[in-house]
Amino acid sequence: MTAVAVFPVFAAQVTEDPVERQVLDIAKDLRCTVCQNQPVSESNADLARDMRAIIREQVQAGKSRDEIVKYFVDRYGDYVLMKPPKRGPGMIVWMGPLALIFVVGVSGFVFLRRRLRPSLPPAPPLSEEDAERVRAARKAGKADKKDKKDKKHKKDKT
Amino acid sequence: MKKYIVPLAVFAAIGGLLMYALYLSMTGGYSPRDIPSPLIGKSLPAFTLPTVADPNRKLSREDLLGRAYMLNVWASWCVACRQEHPYLNELTGRKAVTIIGLNYKDKREDALQWLNGLGNPYEMSVADQDGRFGIDLGVYGVPETFLIDKQGVIRYKQIGPITPEVWEQKLAPMMKKLS
Numbered sequence: 122m123t124a125v126a127v128f129p130v131f132a133a134q135v136t137e138d139p140v141e142r143q144v145l146d147i148a149k150d151l152r153c154t155v156c157q158n159q160p161v162s163e164s165n166a167d168l169a170r171d172m173r174a175i176i177r178e179q180v181q182a183g184k185s186r187d188e189i190v191k192y193f194v195d196r197y198g199d200y201v202l203m204k205p206p207k208r209g210p211g212m213i214v215w216m217g218p219l220a221l222i223f224v225v226g227v228s229g230f231v232f233l234r235r236r237l238r239p240s241l242p243p244a245p246p247l248s249e250e251d252a253e254r255v256r257a258a259r260k261a262g263k264a265d266k267k268d269k270k271d272k273k274h275k276k277d278k279t
Numbered sequence: 280m281k282k283y284i285v286p287l288a289v290f291a292a293i294g295g296l297l298m299y300a301l302y303l304s305m306t307g308g309y310s311p312r313d314i315p316s317p318l319i320g321k322s323l324p325a326f327t328l329p330t331v332a333d334p335n336r337k338l339s340r341e342d343l344l345g346r347a348y349m350l351n352v353w354a355s356w357c358v359a360c361r362q363e364h365p366y367l368n369e370l371t372g373r374k375a376v377t378i379i380g381l382n383y384k385d386k387r388e389d390a391l392q393w394l395n396g397l398g399n400p401y402e403m404s405v406a407d408q409d410g411r412f413g414i415d416l417g418v419y420g421v422p423e424t425f426l427i428d429k430q431g432v433i434r435y436k437q438i439g440p441i442t443p444e445v446w447e448q449k450l451a452p453m454m455k456k457l458s
């Protein structure tokens with residue numbers, strides 16, 4: 122029998138260095154410009170590795186997160202941010218869904234109100250003649266139902 | 280019939296836009312991989328780097344002021360650089376432009392071997408072995424080429440290889456204006 126030893130590697134062991142954790146936290150918001158849809162924190166591209174090294178140096182030099190992010194934005198533009206900035210054209214991305222919900226909501230409201238608005242005037246009260254006809258019809262209807270019920274009974278018994 | 284006009288118009292507008300983007304990307308006018316550089320109109324970041332030919336000789340931004348030139352980022356490991364290299368040789372051969380090379384994240388022996396084997400279109404090349412100057416320039420895919428004016432200001436960035444079309448249509452007219 123072969124014994125298989127399992128050595129679990131916990132995430133905490135990899136990132137237990139507080140500087141490393143800070144570096145990865147900043148790197149996850151920066152786009153790897155070579156791989157484009159991956160953050161710098163997850164990419165194995167050479168450039169991403171260099172960028173992580175720069176982040177680490179700057180963190181160790183006591184630079185703030187904003188300063189480090191600005192360092193990369195100055196060189197690569199807003200494109201390097203995983204989340205578009207909340208200004209300029211980036212606002213379209215952030216506000217677009219809200220604007221869409223607003224437009225759909227308002228038009229839905231208007232549409233429903235138009236449909237629910239009573240479009241017929243209330244019915245005029247019945248004349249005495251018509252009321253008499255209704256009563257007669259109701260009586261006949263009841264009798265009819267009773268008749269049917271009786272028939273059903275008979276059927277069940279047989 | 281009338282109620283189909285609006286959806287049809289929306290469809291036509293979106294379809295037209297997609298067709299236009301497809302057309303541009305097929306003719307080379309647009310690539311989703313191109314990242315617009317924030318450095319256009321700004322001066323070249325400061326650097327002091329050894330030349331490839333002589334590691335003891337350092338070159339800095341100030342040494343290049345006073346004339347317009349092309350800063351071409353290249354590396355021996357870069358496949359597309361091999362593709363543009365003969366054309367760079369040709370441009371230098373007919374004295375069309377001054378090209379300064381930035382040898383990006385390369386080994387010196389490999390760079391020298393490349394220049395000896397394929398020809399050297401560069402007035403000189405500086406070596407950026409750790410890639411820090413490359414990051415200052417926002418380099419993310421080699422080859423990239425920057426047009427620098429006499430005041431040392433970056434005026435244009437070409438991403439990807441320089442082909443005869445790129446040179447004739449984009450770079451040559453701009454270089455003419457700069458020099």
